[in-house]
Amino acid sequence: MNIPSLQDTVSADEWQLRVDLAACYRLIAMYGMSDLVFTHITARVPGPEHHFLINPYGLMFDEITASSLVKVDGQCNKVIPSQFPVNPAGFVIHSAIHEARHDVMCVLHTHSRAGIAVSAQKGGILPISQQSTFVLASLAYHDYEGVALRDDEKARLQADLGSANNLVLRNHGLLVCGKTIAEAFLSMYILENTCRIQIDAQAGGELITVDPRIIEGATAAAKAVTVGGPGALVWPALIRRLDRLDPGYRT
Numbered sequence: 001m002n003i004p005s006l007q008d009t010v011s012a013d014e015w016q017l018r019v020d021l022a023a024c025y026r027l028i029a030m031y032g033m034s035d036l037v038f039t040h041i042t043a044r045v046p047g048p049e050h051h052f053l054i055n056p057y058g059l060m061f062d063e064i065t066a067s068s069l070v071k072v073d074g075q076c077n078k079v080i081p082s083q084f085p086v087n088p089a090g091f092v093i094h095s096a097i098h099e100a101r102h103d104v105m106c107v108l109h110t111h112s113r114a115g116i117a118v119s120a121q122k123g124g125i126l127p128i129s130q131q132s133t134f135v136l137a138s139l140a141y142h143d144y145e146g147v148a149l150r151d152d153e154k155a156r157l158q159a160d161l162g163s164a165n166n167l168v169l170r171n172h173g174l175l176v177c178g179k180t181i182a183e184a185f186l187s188m189y190i191l192e193n194t195c196r197i198q199i200d201a202q203a204g205g206e207l208i209t210v211d212p213r214i215i216e217g218a219t220a221a222a223k224a225v226t227v228g229g230p231g232a233l234v235w236p237a238l239i240r241r242l243d244r245l246d247p248g249y250r251t
Contacts, residue, residue, distance in 0.1 A: 005251060006067040006080065017043055018066035020181040021053055021106075022249040023242055027185060028110065029061035030242075033192055035111035036060065039173070040090035043181055044098055044105045050074050052098055054091065056084030065251045074099065088149055096154035097161065097177060104177040106184035114195035115174040124168055127210040128201055131194040136215050140164035144171040166191055182231025185238075 007015050021043045028034050028041065037058055045051040053069045055061070071079040076091045090109070097107045118125060125135055142160040145153050161167050165187060167175040174191050178184025201207055242249065 025061040025064040034061040042094040100158040111173040118195040138165040182235035186231040
């Protein structure tokens with residue numbers, strides 16, 4: 001694909017955001033959380049305009065580059081011309097959250113096999129693993145309303161999410177919010193593995209649940225082991241791995 005570089009067109013801050021978001025797409029693909037071209041990760045562009053970056057609809061996640069990301073406004077109008085369309089369902093979900101949660105820079109949504117399996121379970125996320133304790137400390141649920149194409153669903157999505165950072169979309173998939181792209185990726189990695197562990201554990205014998213008092217202290221425990229904030233230790237290592245394998249996401 002011939003995609004012109006935008007590095008000299010956008011600000012240095014936006015370019016770094018684009019590089020990090022393209023890296024996040026590649027990592028979601030690498031760790032088996034993509035669904036062909038059908039899910040989405042967005043990042044709010046700094047500034048008063050309320051613009052955000054979203055994937056070019058039609059590209060696989062391992063094809064996405066910094067310059068191919070589409071910049072849109074709150075009405076899904078392209079701010080910078082792009083040859084690619086935007087997934088309308090992705091816009092509805094992400095614009096709703098960016099509109100309501102000004103503390104959030106990145107919103108990450110997946111349709112993983114384990115995530116959908118758990119989203120279809122009446123009990124939802126169960127307190128049966130260390131990973132689940134971090135998720136349960138900030139978790140909400142949103143009932144399935146069909147493919148998210150209607151603007152009237154936005155208010156219900158916003159109300160259900162509230163101040164939580166992890167959202168199970170019933171019969172649909174998973175969603176996380178993060179103050180940074182690194183934080184959002186780490187949150188999704190933990191949420192996805194929470195679901196994989198749960199499905200695996202349910203195939204065995206009787207489950208042992210975690211003491212609720214441990215869940216109450218999970219946020220403090222997470223801060224203690226993530227020096228410098230969520231993703232601060234992990235993200236640089238992930239970027240080094242991507243650069244060893246294929247630095248093409250940076251273009």
